[in-house]
Amino acid sequence: MPETNHEITLDSALGEEAVLATYRRMFAALARDSGAVVDDPVLVDIAETLFAAFAEAGEEWLTHEQMRHACRAHPVELFENRLRVLRGLGAIREVFPKPNQLRYRASFTSVVGLMFIRRMMDDGGQSEMHRLLALEDLNVADPRTTMEEARASAQNLARAFRLWALELITLTGGTIEELREQAPKLWGTEEIARRAQSLHGTILNRWPDLDRTCTELRAAIYSYSDASRRAAGRLADSAGTTRNLTLLPAETWRTFAQTASKERLAAVLDGFVFDAPAPWHDPAAIVRAVDESPRPAPAQPTPPRSALPDPGPADSHDAGPAGLDRLASVAESALGGRSSARLEELLTADGEWVSARRLLADLVSIDLRSESPYRLRWSDGLTAAPGAEPAWLSHGVLERTGNDA
Amino acid sequence: MTPDLAHARARATGPLPLGAGEPVPHGMIRLEHGDGTGLALPAWPDGATPSLLEEYQVAPVAVERSGETRRVLAAALKCCWSDLAAGPWPGVPAPVDEVLAAYRALIGRGDDLMRNWAIGALRRLHDSAWLVVADGLVRLGPRCACWPEESHAQLRELVRRLPAPGQEAAGLDVLPAAGPDGGSASVTPPGGVDEDLLGPFDERRRAEIVAAFMAVEHAAEPVHEARFPALRDPAPRRVLAEMLERRGRVLIQDRERWTSGYADGAAAEAGALPDEAQRAVLVLVLIHSVAIPRAEGLLPADSWLSPFPVQAEELRRHTMLPIGELEAALRALRHAGLVTQVKAGEEAGGYVPGPQFHRLTGPARRRLQEELILAAGPHTPLAAAVRARRR
Numbered sequence: 130m131p132e133t134n135h136e137i138t139l140d141s142a143l144g145e146e147a148v149l150a151t152y153r154r155m156f157a158a159l160a161r162d163s164g165a166v167v168d169d170p171v172l173v174d175i176a177e178t179l180f181a182a183f184a185e186a187g188e189e190w191l192t193h194e195q196m197r198h199a200c201r202a203h204p205v206e207l208f209e210n211r212l213r214v215l216r217g218l219g220a221i222r223e224v225f226p227k228p229n230q231l232r233y234r235a236s237f238t239s240v241v242g243l244m245f246i247r248r249m250m251d252d253g254g255q256s257e258m259h260r261l262l263a264l265e266d267l268n269v270a271d272p273r274t275t276m277e278e279a280r281a282s283a284q285n286l287a288r289a290f291r292l293w294a295l296e297l298i299t300l301t302g303g304t305i306e307e308l309r310e311q312a313p314k315l316w317g318t319e320e321i322a323r324r325a326q327s328l329h330g331t332i333l334n335r336w337p338d339l340d341r342t343c344t345e346l347r348a349a350i351y352s353y354s355d356a357s358r359r360a361a362g363r364l365a366d367s368a369g370t371t372r373n374l375t376l377l378p379a380e381t382w383r384t385f386a387q388t389a390s391k392e393r394l395a396a397v398l399d400g401f402v403f404d405a406p407a408p409w410h411d412p413a414a415i416v417r418a419v420d421e422s423p424r425p426a427p428a429q430p431t432p433p434r435s436a437l438p439d440p441g442p443a444d445s446h447d448a449g450p451a452g453l454d455r456l457a458s459v460a461e462s463a464l465g466g467r468s469s470a471r472l473e474e475l476l477t478a479d480g481e482w483v484s485a486r487r488l489l490a491d492l493v494s495i496d497l498r499s500e501s502p503y504r505l506r507w508s509d510g511l512t513a514a515p516g517a518e519p520a521w522l523s524h525g526v527l528e529r530t531g532n533d534a
Numbered sequence: 535m536t537p538d539l540a541h542a543r544a545r546a547t548g549p550l551p552l553g554a555g556e557p558v559p560h561g562m563i564r565l566e567h568g569d570g571t572g573l574a575l576p577a578w579p580d581g582a583t584p585s586l587l588e589e590y591q592v593a594p595v596a597v598e599r600s601g602e603t604r605r606v607l608a609a610a611l612k613c614c615w616s617d618l619a620a621g622p623w624p625g626v627p628a629p630v631d632e633v634l635a636a637y638r639a640l641i642g643r644g645d646d647l648m649r650n651w652a653i654g655a656l657r658r659l660h661d662s663a664w665l666v667v668a669d670g671l672v673r674l675g676p677r678c679a680c681w682p683e684e685s686h687a688q689l690r691e692l693v694r695r696l697p698a699p700g701q702e703a704a705g706l707d708v709l710p711a712a713g714p715d716g717g718s719a720s721v722t723p724p725g726g727v728d729e730d731l732l733g734p735f736d737e738r739r740r741a742e743i744v745a746a747f748m749a750v751e752h753a754a755e756p757v758h759e760a761r762f763p764a765l766r767d768p769a770p771r772r773v774l775a776e777m778l779e780r781r782g783r784v785l786i787q788d789r790e791r792w793t794s795g796y797a798d799g800a801a802a803e804a805g806a807l808p809d810e811a812q813r814a815v816l817v818l819v820l821i822h823s824v825a826i827p828r829a830e831g832l833l834p835a836d837s838w839l840s841p842f843p844v845q846a847e848e849l850r851r852h853t854m855l856p857i858g859e860l861e862a863a864l865r866a867l868r869h870a871g872l873v874t875q876v877k878a879g880e881e882a883g884g885y886v887p888g889p890q891f892h893r894l895t896g897p898a899r900r901r902l903q904e905e906l907i908l909a910a911g912p913h914t915p916l917a918a919a920v921r922a923r924r925r
Contacts, residue, residue: 319913319914319915319918320913357915357918358915358918358919358922360915361914361915361916361918361919362919362922362923364916364919365904365916365919365920365923366923372828372836372903373903373904373907373916374824374825374828374829374903374906374907375828375829375831376907376914376916377825377829377907377910377911377914377916378829379826379829379830381829381910381911382821382825382826382829382910383826384910385821385909385910385911386818386821386822386852386853387852387853387854388854389854389909390854391810391811391814391854391855391859392810392814393909394813394814394815394817394818394855394909395810395811395813395814395817396909397813397817397902397905397906397909398813398816398817398905399905400801400802400901401801401898401901401902402542402546402796402800402801403546403870403872403890403893404545404546404870404871404890404893405545405546405547405548405662405663405870406658406661406662406866406869406870406871407545407548407595407662407663407677408594408595408596408597408598408600408662409583409584409585409594409595409597409752410597410603410604410607410664410677411583411584411585411588411685412681412685412686412688412689412692413585413685413688414585414600414604415604415607415608415611415689415692416688416689416691416692417604418600418601418602418603418604418605418608419604419605419608419640419692419696421601422601422605422640422641423641
């Protein structure tokens with residue numbers, strides 16, 4: 130039972146002031162101004178950045194300018210406001226409490242508080258409850274722990290469980306959508322209930338006088354487990370045929386898929402019956418399959434042909450003098466009366482690859498015709514002009530040999 | 535064994551073995567080996583076969599590599615159907631090499647790839663009881679006895695014109711005898727299947743009911759009632775439901791579409807998937823393509839089918855299953871329509887639950903969800919609620 134009629138002594142007043150100071154520091158990171166909690170997560174980010182900077186600075190501490198530098202990503206007025214609040218609440222303090230102090234240090238409690246808050250935001254408190262129970266378990270097993278401490282711990286836990294149970298009961302009576310959304314964050318796994326009961330057992334064994342407090346704790350654990358089951362039961366009843374799969378986190382499914390043995394996986398389908406493969410092969414379909422059987426491939430498959438209309442090789446291949454004449458005229462016009470011409474000039478003359486490539490093709494063709502007097506001679510030179518066409522250009526010379534020009 | 539259970543079991547595990555002198559369950563074809571033992575296969579009413587679906591333009595259960603599979607079946611018929619005056623079953627055993635040689639003669643090529651494909655087809659035909667491949671010999675399987683008499687002429691004609699296997703695979707000098715004791719094998723179809731139910735209807739009504747029966751039992755996907763008057767009208771639908779009930783089956787409705795599934799009572803006794811690796815792989819596919827997308831809020835419909843494939847790579851690398859077993863299990867599951875392979879581009883694609891998941895009844899679907907939750911999160915309050923409800 131919580132005691133209510135404290136005598137207010139100097140000692141207790143001092144003690145309360147110390148607790149308040151701890152609270153203030155712990156929640157300083159969340160405070161918007163000295164009287165309320167933040168409404169913008171960026172404000173928490175500033176505090177976190179500052180704490181990280183303090184941790185790095187070590188015993189050098191930080192000056193105001195250094196703090197500002199660490200938070201340079203945030204607007205200056207936001208930073209100043211934040212610093213004022215953090216200082217007001219004692220999360221950041223002067224290294225030495227005297228006027229015109231330039232160096233500052235951070236409070237350890239605030240940093241721990243911030244870590245705690247971040248974790249709470251991540252998983253809604255379930256794993257925090259695990260940690261808390263594990264810690265309390267260690268505490269009550271510690272020979273130095275007094276009965277009063279154990280009583281306080283049991284009372285705190287009982288209160289937490291009762292609050293969770295109440296919230297779950299409210300949800301269970303509400304809409305199914307809300308329940309589906311909220312319940313998995315709140316309900317306790319068997320593990321939590323088991324830990325809580327073992328803690329309860331430890332306290333009761335060590336301090337039999339605490340049986341009243343323990344009875345309350347036990348009742349709270351039971352009502353919490355019951356509320357969890359009730360919420361889950363309502364969801365199970367309302368769930369259609371696959372909808373409840375959403376209630377386990379994707380990570381749980383993945384872990385199961387990755388770590389379960391073949392036997393455990395297979396056991397899921399025990400008692401389910403499926404059809405054996407029994408496709409039907411109709412006689413007519415068998416006859417059709419035989420008739421449509423792919424014909425034996427010819428020994429040498431023809432190369433693939435273009436789908437475009439193609440007059441065929443017989444017409445376009447012109448080995449006669451007409452073809453040679455055309456090539457000769459191309460070569461002559463390229464030479465322009467000279468006996469030799471530089472290829473790199475000929476090919477860049479138009480500044481366009483489409484025309485240069487045709488010219489190049491014709492010149493190479495005539496070079497290959499042994500009966501013609503034109504020859505290409507390639508040299509080692511190479512021009513690279515990224516902006517121009519063609520961008521890469523081998524050097525060479527087109528020349529007229531022999532004497533029948 | 536009651537007839538409904540026998541039918542359910544034959545559907546789940548293939549043709550039922552019969553001991554010597556054991557009577558055939560009602561409504562099943564008796565295949566006798568000649569020594570008294572035999573096999574039992576479900577018979578269809580009014581001599582219908584799944585070919586009927588073609589008339590209604592409804593897709594039957596898909597056949598993997600159908601052309602190749604059927605050509606290999608034709609090659610096996612060429613080798614095993616010895617007495618063309620009789621029906622094809624049981625025929626005589628033929629060495630696997632002789633069947634492969636007949637297949638080679640049929641398609642006119644003989645490379646290694648063709649051989650591998652043909653062996654894959656032999657395995658699929660064996661798994662679906664169209665052939666029995668064992669000890670290097672191929673026999674015609676019991677399903678070959680399901681071809682109606684009147685279609686034998688067509689097959690006989692086909693076998694006559696197929697090229698004989700080449701000389702290089704002359705085969706065994708002495709083939710094993712057809713039956714264990716040389717006794718004569720026989721096929722006895724049951725008379726008047728469901729006559730008592732169908733009798734009162736005129737020809738047209740009767741044909742409609744049989745068509746609806748074949749459609750819900752053998753179409754790949756649920757069929758629309760607009761195509762099948764017997765599904766639309768309550769009176770013939772009732773008869774249909776009774777026909778199914780005799781086979782341990784029930785009608786399953788999804789709005790205007792219908793299919794059939796195992797009745798929940800029969801399912802418990804008909805026997806599950808025998809292969810453990812197959813069951814494990816199927817569970818993995820369900821987790822990855824249904825449970826995880828659901829948990830992430832991507833899958834809105836309350837169904838066990840899913841558009842989210844699980845990559846074979848994921849199954850290969852992030853599970854405890856040996857790779858060899860995984861590949862074999864995926865192949866078998868695909869063949870049975872329990873998973874469907876989705877191809878998308880070069881690398882993407884994978885496996886989703888197959889069309890058989892249409893055939894789960896409501897309670898079976900719910901139970902599947904609960905079993906998965908019990909297995910993956912046994913210590914969650916949800917699992918506790920499931921256990922409490924079952925007690």
